[in-house]
Amino acid sequence: MIDIYTDGACKGNPGRGGWAAIIINQGTKSQISGSKETTTNNQMELTAVIRALETLSPGQAATVFSDSQYVINSITRNWKRNANLELWKQLDALIKDLNITWKWVKGHSGDELNEEADQLANKEVEKMNNETHNLTHVDTSGKSSMVDISEKPDTKRTAVAQGYIKMKPSTVLTIKDNQLVKGDVLGVARIAGIMAAKSTPNLIPLCHQIKLNDVKVEFTYINEAMISITSTAKAEDKTGVEMEALTAVSIAALTIYDMCKGIDKTMCITDISLISKTGGKSNG
Numbered sequence: 001m002i003d004i005y006t007d008g009a010c011k012g013n014p015g016r017g018g019w020a021a022i023i024i025n026q027g028t029k030s031q032i033s034g035s036k037e038t039t040t041n042n043q044m045e046l047t048a049v050i051r052a053l054e055t056l057s058p059g060q061a062a063t064v065f066s067d068s069q070y071v072i073n074s075i076t077r078n079w080k081r082n083a084n085l086e087l088w089k090q091l092d093a094l095i096k097d098l099n100i101t102w103k104w105v106k107g108h109s110g111d112e113l114n115e116e117a118d119q120l121a122n123k124e125v126e127k128m129n130n131e132t133h134n135l136t137h138v139d140t141s142g143k144s145s146m147v148d149i150s151e152k153p154d155t156k157r158t159a160v161a162q163g164y165i166k167m168k169p170s171t172v173l174t175i176k177d178n179q180l181v182k183g184d185v186l187g188v189a190r191i192a193g194i195m196a197a198k199s200t201p202n203l204i205p206l207c208h209q210i211k212l213n214d215v216k217v218e219f220t221y222i223n224e225a226m227i228s229i230t231s232t233a234k235a236e237d238k239t240g241v242e243m244e245a246l247t248a249v250s251i252a253a254l255t256i257y258d259m260c261k262g263i264d265k266t267m268c269i270t271d272i273s274l275i276s277k278t279g280g281k282s283n284g
Helices: 041-053 069-076 085-095 112-130 169-176 185-198 242-260
Strands: 002-011 015-025 028-039 061-066 099-104 155-166 212-223 226-237 268-278
Touching (some): 002 112, 015 041, 041 061, 041 069, 041 112, 041 268, 085 212, 155 242, 185 226, 185 242
Parallel strands (some): 002 061
Antiparallel strands (some): 002 015, 015 028, 155 226, 155 268
């Protein structure tokens, strides 16, 4: 049996946020955590659960402990979901292939693992607040330069980025039914996004060459007129993979636009952002 303790933190609500999960699998404890520049406490609570469940394999059983009544009661008591619908869709897609038991734990009540998750989530926010505001790609004379990462150790890095493309409902139906003359829109966009992630240093001048281990590009029909694009990039290297994830989402969205522009002039690409990053000294 696997026990998972999750928590989220946000300073400002909305504001800078962090999430964390403690995973106990057959007596072995591991931690994962990440942050986001602008978010809410509920979004971080949901993100912590999602990222933890992503570490499981289909069919596995786990107990999720959370001090968020928003998360637990929305699942166990069918509280109405009025916001964060994209995160809820991600969570629903994960749990349909897992055997999850949900348990609420009172926060700040002495539960050791809950407190550990809380501290880790808050540390993510502190790291963001302590980050330098200097531009790392500008040297002391004001000239652009590549950051020297030669002394940094290789660590496991993950970044998740997301964006949206809005279009006519008829265009969404055409994509769903694979009726476009140019072919499988999302299939082509997925390959384009993966190829773009691998080509990031050729597109953005001061990016480092990253030894990518995995890039995934996934699509969700948010409603009758919107598709979300989510990319997860993984590597074991000296610097983060945020730009690779963001590039994958951007090019996948542009590919959808290109393939559908002949039937829809109203399309709009919007809200491309970094959802989370993990790894490295500053978790990114």
